[in-house]
Amino acid sequence: MTPAARIQAAVDLTEALLPLERPADQIVAAFLRQRRYIGGGDRRRILELSYGVLRARAKLTWWLNSVGDEASARAMVTAYLVLAEGWSADQVAGSFDGQGFNPTRLEAGERQMLQALSGKSLIDPAQSDAVRLEVPDWLWTHFAALYGDSAETELSALLAEAPTDLRVNLMKGDRAAALAALAKEEILCDEGSLSPLALKIRDGRAPIAATKAFRNGLVEVQDEGSQLIALLVDAKPGLRVCDFCAGAGGKTLALGAVMQNKGQLLALDVMKGRLDRAQVRIRRADLHNIERHLLRDHRDPWLKRRKAKFDRVLVDAPCSGSGAWRRNPDARWRLGEEELRRLVGLQAEILESAQRLVKPGGRLIYATCSLLAEENGRQVEAFLASHPEFAPLPAVNLWSDISSAPYPGDPAEAALTLTPARHGTDGFFMAVLERAGESDAHDDAKDSDKQDRRGKEV
Template sequence: MIPAARLSAAMEILDEIVEGAPAERVLTRWGRENRFAGSKDRAAIRDHVYDALRRRRSALWRSGAAAETGRALILGLLLETDPAALELLTGAGHAPAPPDADERAAFRCLDGAPPPVAGDYPDFLHDELARSLGPALPEVAAALKDRAPVDLRVNRLKAGDDAALAALAADGIAAAPVDGVPGALRVTGNPRRLTGGRAYRDGLVELQDAASQAVALLARPGPGEAVLDLCAGGGGKTLALAAAMGGQGRLVAFDANPRRMRDLPVRAGRAGARIRVAADAEVEALAPYDLVMVDAPCSGSGAWRRDPAQKWNLRPADLDRLAAVQAQVLARARAVVRPGGRIAYATCSLLAEENEDRVAAFLARNPGCAKGTERRWLPGAPGDGFYFCEIIVP
């Protein structure tokens, strides 16, 4: 496919997404129905679609269109990121039609756009984001408009950094260490080769955002401890905890939705990690734990560049629901941690409502518990936006 035809396909896919269809489902179906498109074509189209979704409000504003369409989003995206690419819109062959006089007259810059439009986030979140981030809000919003890097965690159960880098290089993948996060690597070349390469296949490296890795390290799981990952999800932090424990101790993984953990046994086997995937009733039966990791369900606002649909689907009622879930999970963690143990509370959220406020509410309900290490990472350095707070239990 020529570059212009890729833009046409992205417009077509975005039209369906604007109507409410999930992005991944539409992209998958498009790929199946258009077998002529090669892997590079599909990757480029996906990039166009997700770039437009990250900048959904600012792109529509830049286009000046009265209605949100795939064409309007791509026009606005190109105006913002690559104006020269508008020349590809010739109408010849499979290329989109060029902007007509009315469309060009509507084009505008972001000067005067409301902050949520310029920053590409929902209106209802503005006050909470401003409270949480203060003067950093515009810079953080800008960081969330761009694609996230591909980060890897060196699996210290199987390899050191040098061995992992050498194995990646043999697979044709370039990577470099991430400053400030031991064992974190950032892929700088050929990321799409990763899952087919030996380094990944043999468990020398795992895909994991660098800030997420930093959270697992700050939890300080000890080699001989009993550790519970209470919101394990796909198991990224569970595997990081296992590596930090050096394969010693007892590590239990649980998630309220067991389907999220369906790949964890295979991933653990590849990584050489011993992890017990627990059913609901086993969480208490296997207590007490020295450390309970609570990577709580949240808005995902710190990782919106990876999943932009998450921010556009978020509603005010969701924050109330999530706050209740976060409180429930913390209460369960408190019930199963041993005296003198630790709860490691974390979210990939930028919102104080899900972070500092939740910890403060927990401490108010649990006299004697105290804050230990507390840290917040903003998107960009070293990775996604994350919050971490260690809670020490008396």
């Protein structure tokens, strides 16, 4: 593709993305499937432009409104070229020549708009904090109240591109083996600073899925913060563990590897497609103690028969995903106040259902990839107020067993909070809640270890 044709493709993709009707990754996947002729270098440039527009959506809209223009996909892309990449109006016009697959020629109004924006940058002193930091007005007040003087720092970090992290699968090898295997395929990585299993790819756009290390299950793509959540579940070999909202199995895989195929690991979800995708990853990772079960909903009567059966129950709850805005920049604009209220209510219902599975002396682990207090600390406070049989177990007490790095959270707080600004991970919250009573985990471990489990559906 010519450089100009890439711009036109970016306009086409941006036009599909801007209505915000579906998650951006789904739209991008469908767009590229329909255009398999697009090569790797072309794909990178197209995504760079389209995601650049998404990450600067509020500022671009502000600028276009200031010069009396509508925020169409074509206007957003051309404005991004001028404001973010420093193109002149003449340079843009040179690419919009209508030749072949190149964009059609600029109209007089478009030229005037670009000339008005020439020499300016994305950020302007007249922009509000919410516009400058790319967050809806109503959400800005939440962040400002929660983070105070550091709110700008936290939100600014969410505007950057996220790195690509890998988790080494202990069932296949250690971190040194993974580093060597990836280096042979010209994928250079550094060790993560927090998780003992983490690798950080130096080139975040490297084709990991095409490597032998990935295809053979030695490594999985997983944010370092997500790895820490799984490790802090403390899922020892032989225990009975439930991943209540397993999704496509990212944390399930991490739990299974730590358990070394010993014990019972139950992966639950209400979406069949997710569990089906998880099975592909389970086989690749050579894990055999994982059972999958599709729930009708979080109140499924099937759960009653598993009451007080598990040593660990992880609730990686559906949430706003605000901690992952670096990866999903469109998500901030698809989240409304009503949706947040719905999510908070759903999280409370899921916690209420999942807690029934925790045996005396067992632990309920609540986690989100959110940075909002309503979904995190306040959710846990409300649960504990109605369940005095549970008590918070400080995450710092578990830290030395999983990592030699300094504890990344506040030791004065029981829960662990990770943010892109402070830790370089996605934003995560995790609280470990222990049920009163004596655990009979040792006897259960012996019984569970006798069972032959081959990653079946139940």
